[in-house]
Amino acid sequence: MTSIVLPATDDLRARARACLDRIGVVIPEGDELYARTPITGEDLFGLKGSGATETEAAIAAAHDTFLTWRTTPAPRRGDVVRRFGDLVREHHDDLAELITLEAGKIRAEAYGEVQEMIDIADYAVGLSRQLYGRVIASERPGHRMAETWHPLGVVGIISAFNFPAAVWSWNTTIALVCGDTVVWKPSEQTPLISLACDRLLARAAEETGAPAGIHHLLIGGQETGEALVDDRRVALVSATGSTRMGRSVGPRVAARFGRSLLELGGNNAAIVTPSADLDLTLSAVVFAVAGTAGQRCTSLRRLIVHRDVVDELLPRLTAAFERLPVGDPFAEDTLVGPLISPAPLEAMREAIARVTQDGGKVLTGGEQVATTAESAAYVRPAVVRIDGHTPVVREETFAPLLYVLTYDSLEEAIALQNDVPQGLSASIFTQDQREAEIFMSAVGADTGLVNVNLGTSGAEVGGAFGGEKETGGGRACGSDAWHAYMRRSTSVVNYSGEVALAQNISFS
Ligand code: UN1
Numbered sequence: 001m002t003s004i005v006l007p008a009t010d011d012l013r014a015r016a017r018a019c020l021d022r023i024g025v026v027i028p029e030g031d032e033l034y035a036r037t038p039i040t041g042e043d044l045f046g047l048k049g050s051g052a053t054e055t056e057a058a059i060a061a062a063h064d065t066f067l068t069w070r071t072t073p074a075p076r077r078g079d080v081v082r083r084f085g086d087l088v089r090e091h092h093d094d095l096a097e098l099i100t101l102e103a104g105k106i107r108a109e110a111y112g113e114v115q116e117m118i119d120i121a122d123y124a125v126g127l128s129r130q131l132y133g134r135v136i137a138s139e140r141p142g143h144r145m146a147e148t149w150h151p152l153g154v155v156g157i158i159s160a161f162n163f164p165a166a167v168w169s170w171n172t173t174i175a176l177v178c179g180d181t182v183v184w185k186p187s188e189q190t191p192l193i194s195l196a197c198d199r200l201l202a203r204a205a206e207e208t209g210a211p212a213g214i215h216h217l218l219i220g221g222q223e224t225g226e227a228l229v230d231d232r233r234v235a236l237v238s239a240t241g242s243t244r245m246g247r248s249v250g251p252r253v254a255a256r257f258g259r260s261l262l263e264l265g266g267n268n269a270a271i272v273t274p275s276a277d278l279d280l281t282l283s284a285v286v287f288a289v290a291g292t293a294g295q296r297c298t299s300l301r302r303l304i305v306h307r308d309v310v311d312e313l314l315p316r317l318t319a320a321f322e323r324l325p326v327g328d329p330f331a332e333d334t335l336v337g338p339l340i341s342p343a344p345l346e347a348m349r350e351a352i353a354r355v356t357q358d359g360g361k362v363l364t365g366g367e368q369v370a371t372t373a374e375s376a377a378y379v380r381p382a383v384v385r386i387d388g389h390t391p392v393v394r395e396e397t398f399a400p401l402l403y404v405l406t407y408d409s410l411e412e413a414i415a416l417q418n419d420v421p422q423g424l425s426a427s428i429f430t431q432d433q434r435e436a437e438i439f440m441s442a443v444g445a446d447t448g449l450v451n452v453n454l455g456t457s458g459a460e461v462g463g464a465f466g467g468e469k470e471t472g473g474g475r476a477c478g479s480d481a482w483h484a485y486m487r488r489s490t491s492v493v494n495y496s497g498e499v500a501l502a503q504n505i506s507f508s
Contacts, residue, residue: 003370004327004378009042016044016101016192019094024203025195033219035192038104038338039329041375047191050218055227058216062154062181063233065213070151070179072210078128080214081173084204085121088114088169091200095165098193103164104338106329109292116166119461123478124173131178131482142496149486151179152259153235156228158249160241161340162295164190165197167263170461170476171238172201176214178485183216183234185224187241189340194219225249232256236485239263240297243396243422243470250472261484262472263465265396266424268447268456269302269417271439273410274309276429278316280453284429285402286320288455290336290381294400295344297471298425298449298457302393303404304413310406314385317404318364321381326369338378339399345377348399351392352382355403360386366401394420410435418446424467425449425456448475 016035020027030048037044050058069077088095095117096110105113133147155175159167164186172182186194198217205212218224228234229252238261239249246264253260270288272281288300305313329337339345345368352366365382381400386393393403407413417426426445429452430436436452438444448467449459459465464479466472475481494500501507 003372006040006328006371006373006376007330009037009040009044012037012039012101013044015097019097020192020196022094023091023196023199025199027195028219033188033191033221035102036189037101038340038376039101040373041338041341041377042373044101044192047219050220050224052223052227055218055220055224058183058218059154059228059231059233061213062183062216065211066151066153066181069181069211069214072179074128074131074177074179077177077179077210078125079208080204080210081121081128081176082125083208084173084201085118085125087200087204088117088121091196095193095196098196099165100329100337102190102192103161104329104340105292106334106337107332113163113166116461117169120166120169120477121173123461124177127174127482128177131486133488138492139502140494140496140500142494142498143500144493144495146491148489148491149483150489152485152487153180154233155180155182155485156231156234156237157182157184158225158228158237158239158241159184159186161187161189162292162297163240164193167240167476168194168197170465172215174482175485178482180236180485181214183218183228185218185220185228188221191219229253230256232258235259236261238474238476243472246472259484261474261476263297263474263476264470264472265422266297266299266467266471267301267394267396267420267422268298268425268427269304270300270427270429270456271407271413271417272303272305272309272313273428273430273432273435274306275431275435276309277431277453278309278313281313281429282316282320284427284453284455285317286324288427288457289402290321290324290400291457293336293339293379294381295340295398296457298459299400300402300427300456301396303402304407304416305404306413307406307408310404314363314404318383321364321383324381326378326380327371336381336400338376342375342377344399345379347397348379348382348401351395351397351401352384354392355384355386355390358386358390358392360384360390360403363404389416389419396422410438414439414444421470422467423447423469424471425451425459427451427454427456429453
């Protein structure tokens with residue numbers, strides 16, 4: 001078997017260093033943790049980590065800075081975010097290159113992730129002039145009742161490897177215009193891109209006169225995350241990652257009556273109905289499964305196909321999967337880059353073994369792709385046909401693995417879609433308006449994101465992003481998601497000159 005030729009790690013290291021230089025990052029070299037590239041699976045740099053002392057200092061400084069930042073008018077807080085967005089535009093190539101180097105995304109997707117940073121920065125700048133409250137009709141004469149949204153405090157961000165820059169940007173740009181300050185613990189798998197983001201924001205702060213203490217980066221492991229989770233000065237913990245992580249974070253933050261915003265696992269499904277446009281369905285499904293090598297929380301994991309179209313769809317689907325170029329994410333024609341590490345490859349193998357034992361049939365994929373780098377993990381996206389939900393189908397496997405199930409009635413298809421513990425994103429492919437409306441209605445998909453004639457992944461930042469059930473319930477990004485980053489005060493003013501009690505109470 002011919003193996004795919006990958007770039008030399010020395011060349012990748014030089015590319016990373018050049019991007020970091022252009023952004024202005026001085027690499028904190030050390031030997032406490034290692035920046036690694038999934039392209040070859042090898043280390044790029046040894047780094048110094050942040051210990052307990054740095055974590056404490058960062059939280060204390062973020063809290064101190066909050067006390068003044070909250071008094072800066074919101075449109076002025078928008079200035080730092082506007083400048084940050086400009087710097088991201090200037091360094092679009094550098095950031096995208098670092099994302100490819102450290103997260104293994106193909107070029108187009110790495111550029112897309114940086115675009116998502118720009119989009120949310122634009123959104124947050126506009127929001128800085130729109131932090132509106134409501135004026136509410138009072139039941140008492142001569143009284144005015146109004147809501148005001150105030151800055152909340154320190155926001156602790158715990159982010160994952162798969163969107164190492166965009167998810168931080170969603171949280172940070174909105175937190176900053178809301179008057180909060182940020183302490184960020186990124187994934188240990190993506191320290192370089194985190195250093196780059198931190199540096200660009202620090203430059204934006206320097207240039208716009210915002211205090212340096214509005215943002216703190218902590219390069220650390222689980223203990224660092226736990227310190228944020230347990231510290232009362234951290235008003236909101238916004239955590240993206242596995243349901244397992246969320247199960248520990250949520251109750252711990254709640255135990256101290258802190259707030260959490262959880263973006264956890266998905267087990268996203270798409271229903272293909274008899275009226276679906278199959279060409280459109282195919283290309284949407286292929287991206288949703290194989291994009292980012294199946295490592296998005298919104299990746300498509302289950303395809304629920306009507307029995308009348310399954311025989312037509314499946315051969316076309318497997319052929320499309322077999323044509324997918326897997327390999328070096330820097331190569332122009334590659335569509336599927338590496339998995340972040342060998343662990344998801346192992347998880348995918350295990351899932352395939354379990355589903356096969358349960359009667360599933362692998363239609364294509366699942367094999368590791370041979371390359372010139374021993375420690376890298378490249379895999380062919382897989383399609384498995386299975387008759388119903390077995391336990392492994394109801395779990396999230398963070399890899400390009402699609403289970404295909406069949407259905408006869410829409411009701412049955414919706415029941416299957418909802419019969420998983422997670423509730424992030426769902427799609428239906430149909431030209432039947434009635435079916436589409438039912439799918440989006442109260443008896444339809446129980447997910448936070450519901451799509452008609454498009455795939456489950458690739459949401460725009462303007463909408464509220466997040467999901468129900470074991471996905472954690474949090475909403476980030478657009479719409480009114482900013483409310484999570486502020487505290488609401490309901491104020492009542494009596495200008496009547498008399499005492500009037502609510503609920504018609506007379507107390508004399
Ligand atoms: C994630 O995988 O954690 O909707 C976020 C999408 C992207 C964000 C995914 N905009 O697929």
